[in-house]
Amino acid sequence: MITYEWLYWLAGAFFAGWAVLSLRDGRIGNAAFWGVLAASFFLGSHLSDFANGVLVLALVAIAGVGAVKRSAPDTTTPEERAAFSARLGNRLFAPALIVPVTAVAGTLLYNYTPLSDTGLFAPRRETLILFGIGVLLALAAAMVWLRPPLLAPAEEGRRLIDSIGWAAILPQMLAALGAVFALAGVGDIIGGLAGGVIPQGSVFLTVVVFALGMALFTIIMGNAFAAFPVMAAAIGIPLLVETYGGNPAVIGAVGMLAGFCGTLLTPMAANFNIVPAALLELKDQNAVIRQQVGTAIPLLVCNIVIIYVGAFLLWN
Amino acid sequence: MNYWPLLGIALVVIGFALRFNPLLVVVGAAVATGLLASLDVVAVVEALGKAFNDNRYISVTWIILPVIGLLERYGLQQRARTLIEGMRGATMGRLLVIYLGFRQITAALGMKDIGGHPQAVRPLVAPMAEAAAEKSHGALPDDEREQVLAMAAATDNVGLFFGEDIFFAIASILLIQGVFESAGYPLTPLQLSVWAIPTAICAFIIHGWRITALDRRLGRRSGQLSGSARP
Numbered sequence: 201m202i203t204y205e206w207l208y209w210l211a212g213a214f215f216a217g218w219a220v221l222s223l224r225d226g227r228i229g230n231a232a233f234w235g236v237l238a239a240s241f242f243l244g245s246h247l248s249d250f251a252n253g254v255l256v257l258a259l260v261a262i263a264g265v266g267a268v269k270r271s272a273p274d275t276t277t278p279e280e281r282a283a284f285s286a287r288l289g290n291r292l293f294a295p296a297l298i299v300p301v302t303a304v305a306g307t308l309l310y311n312y313t314p315l316s317d318t319g320l321f322a323p324r325r326e327t328l329i330l331f332g333i334g335v336l337l338a339l340a341a342a343m344v345w346l347r348p349p350l351l352a353p354a355e356e357g358r359r360l361i362d363s364i365g366w367a368a369i370l371p372q373m374l375a376a377l378g379a380v381f382a383l384a385g386v387g388d389i390i391g392g393l394a395g396g397v398i399p400q401g402s403v404f405l406t407v408v409v410f411a412l413g414m415a416l417f418t419i420i421m422g423n424a425f426a427a428f429p430v431m432a433a434a435i436g437i438p439l440l441v442e443t444y445g446g447n448p449a450v451i452g453a454v455g456m457l458a459g460f461c462g463t464l465l466t467p468m469a470a471n472f473n474i475v476p477a478a479l480l481e482l483k484d485q486n487a488v489i490r491q492q493v494g495t496a497i498p499l500l501v502c503n504i505v506i507i508y509v510g511a512f513l514l515w516n
Numbered sequence: 517m518n519y520w521p522l523l524g525i526a527l528v529v530i531g532f533a534l535r536f537n538p539l540l541v542v543v544g545a546a547v548a549t550g551l552l553a554s555l556d557v558v559a560v561v562e563a564l565g566k567a568f569n570d571n572r573y574i575s576v577t578w579i580i581l582p583v584i585g586l587l588e589r590y591g592l593q594q595r596a597r598t599l600i601e602g603m604r605g606a607t608m609g610r611l612l613v614i615y616l617g618f619r620q621i622t623a624a625l626g627m628k629d630i631g632g633h634p635q636a637v638r639p640l641v642a643p644m645a646e647a648a649a650e651k652s653h654g655a656l657p658d659d660e661r662e663q664v665l666a667m668a669a670a671t672d673n674v675g676l677f678f679g680e681d682i683f684f685a686i687a688s689i690l691l692i693q694g695v696f697e698s699a700g701y702p703l704t705p706l707q708l709s710v711w712a713i714p715t716a717i718c719a720f721i722i723h724g725w726r727i728t729a730l731d732r733r734l735g736r737r738s739g740q741l742s743g744s745a746r747p
Binding site for chain 1 (some may be wrong): 518519521522524525528529531532537538539540542543545546549550552554555558560562563564565566567568569570571572573574575576578579580581582583584585586587588589590591592593594595598599610625626627634636637638640642648656662663665666667668669670672673674678679681683684685687688689690691692693694695696698699702703704705706707708709711712714715718719722723727728
């Protein structure tokens with residue numbers, strides 16, 4: 201049976217490759233960061249919880265002192281790219297499409313045919329495993345078609361992962377924070393408090409508080425990912441899912457999108473809202489946010505309605 | 517009841533708002549929350565290690581980068597630009613509405629780095645939107661020119677945010693999965709990502725309507741100035 205452990209070895213190999221290439225490039229900080237992450241992927245299942253915790257602290261320490269930096273591996277020039285683009289045309293999109301097609305078509309095929317009886321994939325893990333297979337197929341197709349130097353995919357991948365830097369593990373770290381919140385009983389505490397504030401049994405009002413909370417925390421923090429474990433632990437899981445029996449998939453997915461409405465409204469999300477105003481040399485640094493208000497607010501209302509209808513009216 | 521663990525939430529909010537390194541903020545908040553819930557230091561490190569380890573699948577998504585990087589080496593971004601340039605001659609409203617749909621669809625297929633402010637909006641979408649608006653409505657006063665450029669940037673954001681979550685192998689979807697799984701609710705990525713579709717449709721309708729409304733508003737103004745609806 202193929203499990204996530206296979207994926208962890210695959211991803212571990214990618215991270216280890218980036219660590220080696222960083223070392224060769226003289227970027228010690230990047231090499232250390234991707235190396236420790238590779239160790240977590242290869243060994244995590246066999247290490248004690250404490251040892252895994254030490255790896256986490258090491259990653260945070262390396263990132264915290266600013267040791268993970270952008271890199272500039274050799275790549276093609278803009279002129280060469282324009283020439284390739286003209287020659288290869290829209291076929292360039294094809295290898296990228298292999299990934300979602302493999303994952304989605306594979307999942308449907310696996311779940312709606314007798315294939316699922318083979319137990320080839322661990323339960324509920326098939327889509328992400330098929331995503332990994334899709335990536336390998338796409339890489340193979342692109343290598344055969346484009347015939348780049350052998351190390352090109354690794355170096356191009358390093359160019360992109362180093363531009364993301366330590367932020368690459370932020371979502372995983374935030375999910376871990378959510379787990380620590382759950383362990384510390386944060387959900388129970390807030391569930392108790394909110395139960396006293398929100399009129400008993402008002403599902404709709406609770407949905408409104410959840411979605412507004414996602415948007416508001418995102419506005420303050422500039423990051424919907426960070427708001428999510430907080431609001432899920434506070435209201436999403438204890439009240440909407442457990443007390444009122446809502447559909448967890450809708451509450452999670454659309455709750456996050458309610459947070460994205462907050463991202464449209466905040467100067468804290470500088471990359472999306474402030475940097476473009478500067479790039480476009482606008483006089484008002486909040487000009488982009490001003491154009492987004494009229495979309496974000498009605499869309500937040502839509503999200504509230506979608507959660508209420510999808511997670512409660514259609515579900516129960 | 518011991519309310520002190522709530523301080524961890526406050527630490528996340530304050531830490532992000534003060535722009536400390538987010539990884540430091542998150543780990544600091546996790547450690548503080550654990551200690552305030554009367555776990556000892558070793559137990560907190562263990563809890564953090566176990567939770568991080570259990571959620572490794574979220575970071576598996578990065579293995580797509582060599583594919584995208586390789587295609588960029590052979591001109592993927594340039595190809596996307598050529599497609600956008602093919603829209604030259606359209607009105608500002610039509611141009612931005614089609615760009616909105618293009619950005620949503622490519623992001624939903626896992627190509628969220630096609631487009632973006634430095635790569636596409638600044639060199640291409642914004643100047644094309646401005647030129648299209650001037651062609652229909654004549655020279656734009658400064659404030660209207662700013663509105664058109666800002667709307668181009670806003671369209672890129674809306675298209676990305678409300679397209680990317682339809683792609684299942686993306687950090688936000690797997691973060692949702694991780695948080696719910698830790699709480700005892702196992703979900704699959706596709707179960708979550710299909711629920712991004714209704715919001716994506718609403719976003720297209722609402723933002724598309726607002727783009728055309730801006731185009732109409734510029735039209736009314738230029739109509740008043742020149743005495744005719746079209747120059």
